[in-house]
Every structure is written in C-alpha cells, then in structure tokens.
Amino acid sequence: MQVFAKNDPRLDNKKTKTYLLPGFIDAHCHILPSGLDLLKCNLRTCTSKDEVLEKVADEFGNHNKEGWFHATQYDQTKFEGAHHITRHDLDKISDSTPILLRHSNGHASVANSAALRAAGVTRETPDPEGGEFVRDAAGEPNGVLLEKAHEFVTSSAPAPTTEQMVEAILRAGESMSSFGITTATDMMTGRWNLAQELEAYRLASERGCKIRLRLYVQWADVLSSRAIDPALFEELQSAMDPTKCKVLGLKVFADGAIGSATAAIKSKFLTTGGQGQLIYPEEKLAEIIAKIDAAGYSCAVHTIGDYSTDLVMDAYEKTDDPKRHRIEHAMILSEAQIERMARLGSHLTVQPEFLMRFGHAYRVQLEPEIAANLKPVRSLLDAGIPLSFNSDRPIVPGNPWDGIAAAIQRPEGFNPAENITLEEAIGLYTHGGAQANFEPEFVGKLEPGFAADHQVYNEKPHPGATPSAVFMDGKLVQGSTD
Numbered sequence: 107m108q109v110f111a112k113n114d115p116r117l118d119n120k121k122t123k124t125y126l127l128p129g130f131i132d133a134h135c136h137i138l139p140s141g142l143d144l145l146k147c148n149l150r151t152c153t154s155k156d157e158v159l160e161k162v163a164d165e166f167g168n169h170n171k172e173g174w175f176h177a178t179q180y181d182q183t184k185f186e187g188a189h190h191i192t193r194h195d196l197d198k199i200s201d202s203t204p205i206l207l208r209h210s211n212g213h214a215s216v217a218n219s220a221a222l223r224a225a226g227v228t229r230e231t232p233d234p235e236g237g238e239f240v241r242d243a244a245g246e247p248n249g250v251l252l253e254k255a256h257e258f259v260t261s262s263a264p265a266p267t268t269e270q271m272v273e274a275i276l277r278a279g280e281s282m283s284s285f286g287i288t289t290a291t292d293m294m295t296g297r298w299n300l301a302q303e304l305e306a307y308r309l310a311s312e313r314g315c316k317i318r319l320r321l322y323v324q325w326a327d328v329l330s331s332r333a334i335d336p337a338l339f340e341e342l343q344s345a346m347d348p349t350k351c352k353v354l355g356l357k358v359f360a361d362g363a364i365g366s367a368t369a370a371i372k373s374k375f376l377t378t379g380g381q382g383q384l385i386y387p388e389e390k391l392a393e394i395i396a397k398i399d400a401a402g403y404s405c406a407v408h409t410i411g412d413y414s415t416d417l418v419m420d421a422y423e424k425t426d427d428p429k430r431h432r433i434e435h436a437m438i439l440s441e442a443q444i445e446r447m448a449r450l451g452s453h454l455t456v457q458p459e460f461l462m463r464f465g466h467a468y469r470v471q472l473e474p475e476i477a478a479n480l481k482p483v484r485s486l487l488d489a490g491i492p493l494s495f496n497s498d499r500p501i502v503p504g505n506p507w508d509g510i511a512a513a514i515q516r517p518e519g520f521n522p523a524e525n526i527t528l529e530e531a532i533g534l535y536t537h538g539g540a541q542a543n544f545e546p547e548f549v550g551k552l553e554p555g556f557a558a559d560h561q562v563y564n565e566k567p568h569p570g571a572t573p574s575a576v577f578m579d580g581k582l583v584q585g586s587t588d
C-alpha cells in the first residue's frame with residue numbers, strides 16, 4: 107500500500123526517521139509553459155493596479171526590448187473594485203515593445219497597444235468565436251483580452267525555439283521534482299507547434315528530465331484542417347521511450363474560467379450578470395468529442411461550469427466506453443450531476459489548490475452558496491467517481507502538499523463537510539494520478555512490480571513537509587539519502 111495506515115506503528119515510532127511515499131503524480135498541468143514561466147515577471151503578490159504597474163515597469167527596465175515582455179499571475183479580482191488594467195496604463199511603460207500580462211487563470215490577458223498592433227488587432231477586428239476584445243465606450247479595444255481573443259494575441263508573440271523548449275521542460279521537471287513529483291501530464295501540447303513540442307518533450311526525457319512526461323495534445327492539432335501529418339505524428343511518438351514520455355490522448359476546451367466570468371454556468375456571474383461562454387457551440391462540441399472517440403483516442407475535456415459539464419456528459423454517454431475519457435475540473439456540480447458522473451465512470455481531475463489561491467475570485471464572481479460548494483471532493487469520493495488531485499501549474503505554484511492541505515481542511519468560506527482525510531488526499535495525488543494517466547499498474551504505489559518512483563521524508567509526511575530525497579526509476583533525482 108502506498109500510504110501508511112493511521113495505526114501503522116512506523117508513523118509513531120520516534121526511532122524510525124524515514125518515511126516513504128510514492129512519487130506524486132500531477133496528472134493535469136502545463137509542463138512546458140511552467141518551465142517558460144519560471145523566467146517571466148510574476149505578479150502573484152500584487153494586490154493593486156499600482157503594484158502591478160510598478161512591478162512591470164521595474165522588471166521592464168531589465169528587459170532587452172527586442173522581444174515581447176511577458177508577465178504572469180495578473181489578477182484584477184485582487185484589486186479594489188476589481189477593475190482591469192488597460193492598454194493605456196501599460197502604454198505609459200512602453201508604447202513600442204509589446205507587453206502582455208497573462209491572467210492567473212490562463213484564460214485572459216491585458217495587452218499594451220504595441221502588442222495589439224503586433225497581433226494586427228484594430229477597432230475593426232471582430233471578436234473571435236468564443237472570445238472577446240473588450241472595448242471602451244468608443245468601441246476601441248482597451249487591451250483586455252478574453253478567451254480566444256487572449257489566445258489570438260498570445261499566439262502572435264514569437265514562439266520559443268526547440269532548444270528553449272527543451273530547456274524549459276527540464277527546468278519545469280527540476281522544479282516539480284523538488285516537490286516530490288515524479289510524473290506529470292501536460293494538458294495542452296501543441297499550443298505553438300505540435301511536431302516541435304513532441305520533439306522537445308522527447309529530447310528532454312532523453313536528457314534526463316526528472317519527471318515522467320505524459321501528454322494530452324490539443325485536438326485540433328490532430329483532427330482538424332490544421333492537423334499534423336498522421337505519419338509524422340506516429341513517427342514522433344514511436345521515437346519516444348513510452349515509460350519516460352508518451353501521448354495519452356487529445357484535449358478539448360468546453361468553456362472558460364470563473365475568475366474571468368467565462369465558465370459556462372447555469373446561474374449568473376455576480377460581476378457581469380452573464381452566464382459565461384462555451385468555446386464551441388453545443389453541436390460542435392458533441393461533434394469534436396465523437397470524432398476523438400471514433401479515432402480511438404482518449405478525450406480530456408476542460409469544463410468548469412455546470413452548464414458545459416452537462417454537455418460533456420451528454421457526449422461521453424454516447425461513446426462505447428466513457429471510462430476511456432477524462433473530465434477536467436468540473437468545479438460546479440449538482441447532486442444529480444455527481445450521480446450521473448459516477449454512472450459514466452469517466453475520470454475526474456480535481457485541483458484543490460485552487461480553493462486556496464482563487465477563493466477571493468470565486469466569491470467575487472459566484473453566489474455564496476455556489477462558491478462554498480465548489481470542488482465537493484467528499485461527495486465525489488463517496489459517489490465512487492474515479493478522481494485524482496493535480497495542480498494545473500503554472501496558474502498556481504503547484505506544491506502537492508498545498509493542494510492536500512486545501513482538501514483536508516478546506517479554506518475559510520468553503521463547505522467543511524467536503525473535507526477528506528490526509529490518507530485519502532495523498533492517495534489522490536499518487537495512485538489517483540496514475541489512474542488518470544491510465545497506468546495504475548505502473549506507478550503510484552509502493553508495491554512489487556511498480557516503477558521505483560518514490561519520495562523520502564525524515565518526518566511524518568504532512569502539509570508543509572519537504573522530501574529529503576526523490577527517486578525516479580530507482581535513481582536519486584533530488585536531495586540525498588544521508
């Protein structure tokens with residue numbers, strides 16, 4: 107068994123100094139972007155407009171001015187009044203170098219005028235389907251970009267080279283391994299160039315990446331008009347050592363996020379009065395999921411709101427084996443939806459750390475009753491839904507112990523009846539992740555026949571603890587055993 111039982115004498119014997127856990131498995135995160143973000147301006151601690159602008163101006167001073175200036179973890183819900191920064195604020199820092207502040211939820215950003223120009227956005231540019239260039243009273247884009255509009259401008263920034271990608275993946279692996287993570291799943295491979303990214307992941311695994319790499323590829327890179335050549339896709343995958351690096355399936359987005367009022371919900375967002383937005387019209391989403399299923403891939407759908415989650419379950423219900431497919435997030439769920447999800451048997455990935463990091467945003471956006479019952483893990487477990495815990499880094503720092511802490515004692519304002527035990531939480535961040543990755547017989551447990559991925563603690567493992575050593579495939583990758 108991977109976790110010591112509560113009454114296991116080893117946990118209480120003061121003379122026993124060493125505790126062993128399976129390596130953590132982060133089955134929903136963004137590996138390459140995490141590695142790239144480790145080098146960007148981070149706005150996480152900024153709680154006012156002025157603080158954001160000060161920090162950006164400060165770090166912009168050290169920027170080479172050639173490429174784009176990127177900042178991450180922008181979050182207007184922490185400001186008084188929750189009003190966004192606009193391009194006019196950023197233009198005071200530079201009106202010639204593109205500046206882009208990415209929202210902490212990854213679904214929105216603020217661009218300065220140079221970034222809008224570089225992306226070719228003018229007042230005549232129509233809003234893309236499933237996105238919005240927020241405009242001022244005169245109809246001019248004010249720099250705030252939601253969903254597909256955010257993706258559109260972001261994708262105009264120069265892409266990293268293959269070598270920069272490999273270095274970023276190795277950097278992300280190093281950082282995750284320091285938290286005791288031994289396997290991670292990237293949930294959006296192909297955001298720049300699928301062939302190049304698959305190559306970069308393979309190269310990183312061959313150069314000793316400290317985590318096993320699992321990949322969910324953007325569906326459109328494989329099954330739409332802009333798809334990769336199937337023979338090349340096959341070739342890139344067969345060059346990988348599947349124990350170290352492999353493609354698990356295809357990823358689809360059904361809706362947005364709560365912080366930016368873009369999740370598709372049945373109630374209304376308190377800030378906008380709206381119900382969020384679907385990324386694809388209902389029939390199109392059903393068509394995409396059916397296509398992925400028919401092509402034999404596992405499908406993973408991002409759905410935050412209760413409205414979009416119904417649509418995903420409708421589509422999964424029509425497949426031969428819903429257990430092959432995954433549901434990502436499903437943060438707002440009614441009792442009836444929980445029952446239905448349990449009947450389907452699709453795996454659900456849950457990010458408990460969100461409650462700790464975005465509680466303020468949830469309360470700004472949602473009715474108190476709905477906010478309090480987000481991510482009802484106790485109910486999900488009791489209903490028998492196959493679950494895993496994961497981080498979704500880089501939108502949160504992603505130390506698994508933070509997620510575990512938020513699940514065993516939900517932060518103030520979240521229904522404590524949904525708390526689970528420490529043992530359950532560790533299980534969800536270890537063999538739960540192995541289930542999410544469809545390899546429950548390979549990693550996630552300390553048992554004969556499993557890969558030797560484990561973490562060593564010199565004290566009883568608990569939130570806040572740091573592993574003294576981490577092993578991947580029997581090799582020491584972090585810390586020491588002295």
Ligand SMILES: [Zn+2]
Pocket residue numbers: 134135136293498
């Ligand atoms: Zn994600």
